[in-house]
Amino acid sequence: MANIKEYVRNKEGSNIGKIVIDRDLCIGAASCIAVSGETYELDNENKVVVIGADAADDATLLMSAESCPTKAILLFDKAGNKVFPK
Amino acid sequence: MGPEKYKYLIIGGGVAGVTAAETIRTKDETSSIAVINDEPYALYSRVMLSKANFFLGKIPFDEVWLKGEEWYKKNRVAFIGGRLVVFLDAKNKIAVLDDKRQISYEKLLISTGVRTREWDVPGHDKKGIYYLRTLEDGKAIMAAIKSAKKAVTIGGGFIGFEMADLLKLAGLDTTMLLRENYFWEPTLDAASGKMIENALEKTGIKIIKNAEVTEVLGDKNVESVVLKDGTKIECDMIVCGIGVIPPPLEFAREAGVEIKCGILTNEYLETNVKDIWAAGDIAEYKDLLLEENIQLGNWVNAREQGRISGLNMAASCDELGIKKEAFKFVSFYTTQGAGISVAFIGDSRPFPDRQIILRGSPDLNSYERILVVGKELVGATMINRTSELTSVAKLIQNNVDVSAYTSELSNPDFDLKQLLPK
Numbered sequence: 001m002a003n004i005k006e007y008v009r010n011k012e013g014s015n016i017g018k019i020v021i022d023r024d025l026c027i028g029a030a031s032c033i034a035v036s037g038e039t040y041e042l043d044n045e046n047k048v049v050v051i052g053a054d055a056a057d058d059a060t061l062l063m064s065a066e067s068c069p070t071k072a073i074l075l076f077d078k079a080g081n082k083v084f085p086k
Numbered sequence: 087m088g089p090e091k092y093k094y095l096i097i098g099g100g101v102a103g104v105t106a107a108e109t110i111r112t113k114d115e116t117s118s119i120a121v122i123n124d125e126p127y128a129l130y131s132r133v134m135l136s137k138a139n140f141f142l143g144k145i146p147f148d149e150v151w152l153k154g155e156e157w158y159k160k161n162r163v164a165f166i167g168g169r170l171v172v173f174l175d176a177k178n179k180i181a182v183l184d185d186k187r188q189i190s191y192e193k194l195l196i197s198t199g200v201r202t203r204e205w206d207v208p209g210h211d212k213k214g215i216y217y218l219r220t221l222e223d224g225k226a227i228m229a230a231i232k233s234a235k236k237a238v239t240i241g242g243g244f245i246g247f248e249m250a251d252l253l254k255l256a257g258l259d260t261t262m263l264l265r266e267n268y269f270w271e272p273t274l275d276a277a278s279g280k281m282i283e284n285a286l287e288k289t290g291i292k293i294i295k296n297a298e299v300t301e302v303l304g305d306k307n308v309e310s311v312v313l314k315d316g317t318k319i320e321c322d323m324i325v326c327g328i329g330v331i332p333p334p335l336e337f338a339r340e341a342g343v344e345i346k347c348g349i350l351t352n353e354y355l356e357t358n359v360k361d362i363w364a365a366g367d368i369a370e371y372k373d374l375l376l377e378e379n380i381q382l383g384n385w386v387n388a389r390e391q392g393r394i395s396g397l398n399m400a401a402s403c404d405e406l407g408i409k410k411e412a413f414k415f416v417s418f419y420t421t422q423g424a425g426i427s428v429a430f431i432g433d434s435r436p437f438p439d440r441q442i443i444l445r446g447s448p449d450l451n452s453y454e455r456i457l458v459v460g461k462e463l464v465g466a467t468m469i470n471r472t473s474e475l476t477s478v479a480k481l482i483q484n485n486v487d488v489s490a491y492t493s494e495l496s497n498p499d500f501d502l503k504q505l506l507p508k
Contacts, residue, residue: 046427
């Protein structure tokens with residue numbers, strides 16, 4: 001069972017409905033935080049947690065997921081289809 | 087036949103170079119871009135190479151690729167792999183490769199990264215001594231652990247920490263050799279170093295401090311190392327993490343690019359030569375927060391510098407109407423292993439003029455050092471306190487005056503977010 005955490009996104013006009021963090025993959029490189037400090041934070045285990053699922057626009061959110069060197073951030077659209085990584 | 091022509095030429099295909107190409111493409115949809123890489127590979131995750139789940143095969147090897155060949159095709163970025171630039175004519179804007187190909191450019195980025203420092207101890211040429219920088223290095227270590235029984239790691243930094251943990255997890259009898267008095271001296275204090283040592287030792291790793299290797303013994307393959315005090319440690323593989331050196335940069339130096347430890351740039355990542363930028367581990371850039379030139383080697387920094395350099399290369403083309411941006415970023419680096427997390431934020435060099443405020447304690451297994459110059463934070467080191475990383479980074483970034491809050495800063499339960507500007 002993967003160690004994952006899901007965060008529902010309710011931002012108006014957004015195509016992204018869910019942010020998922022795979023904690024087994026996350027290594028705390030924190031490049032996502034450099035892209036969007038309003039969305040993410042680290043916990044004391046050096047894993048990323050989402051503090052503002054609605055804070056960033058879709059482009060920034062996608063860029064933050066793409067910046068992850070271990071592909072630990074997964075994005076899903078409102079219908080549940082995976083948007084990133086493809 | 088004249089030289090191949092590209093508007094934007096990027097020397098170095100790591101995260102800084104490829105992020106620069108990606109950024110340029112978002113600003114300039116039509117111009118030509120080429121990336122020259124010394125390795126034959128498209129962008130991969132260099133940081134993944136030393137991470138447990140990948141190293142031990144729990145993550146499929148192909149997950150290492152961050153940009154496949156299709157990304158370069160789709161974004162019309164020409165990829166020239168397995169080649170080095172050997173000569174640069176900055177006046178006529180032509181780079182010459184080691185296969186004699188000539189490439190002309192209008193805007194040039196140097197983002198070559200750095201190389202691992204090689205061990206020069208007698209016996210260093212025996213088989214079984216490894217370094218970790220490239221994908222080939224990573225593959226070689228992953229292959230070696232399948233048959234090796236006893237490993238030695240050399241060096242007390244990130245590579246030593248992560249590799250010792252991984253080698254032990256892979257089932258090898260692992261001994262770590264440190265020249266220093268404690269782990270990560272002098273960037274960390276002795277108490278932080280001891281916490282890391284305790285965590286590593288709990289996993290069964292042996293640590294020998296003040297250890298200087300005088301010779302590597304063995305026939306063709308490594309069989310043991312001998313220390314200055316005569317101690318002999320048997321091993322069939324050695325992993326060295328003893329720092330980095332610049333790659334060959336004669337091409338840039340001869341072209342008039344100013345180089346100290348790295349390639350000197352201003353805050354816009356511009357070198358002293360017109361239309362040449364530098365980014366990533368090789369850039370010795372003007373840090374606006376510290377007001378001095380510094381060189382940093384980590385993923386986040388390289389990626390951010392790639393973005394800014396790409397933006398500024400595009401901004402130098404008047405027809406695009408883009409404003410250039412200064413690189414102003416509080417850098418950080420984190421790692422975890424052996425049940426402990428470690429983070430360095432901003433400038434954590436313990437100079438004598440810096441006040442060091444302690445939060446938490448080794449006894450609480452939660453310990454942080456906040457470095458203050460004058461009224462402001464400049465950096466921090468954290469053991470098992472990475473949840474405060476973003477707050478500390480924002481306090482540094484915003485030059486928050488913390489002079490009236492020394493007691494709050496030393497209270498580990500005080501929420502640092504309360505000091506952030508509203």
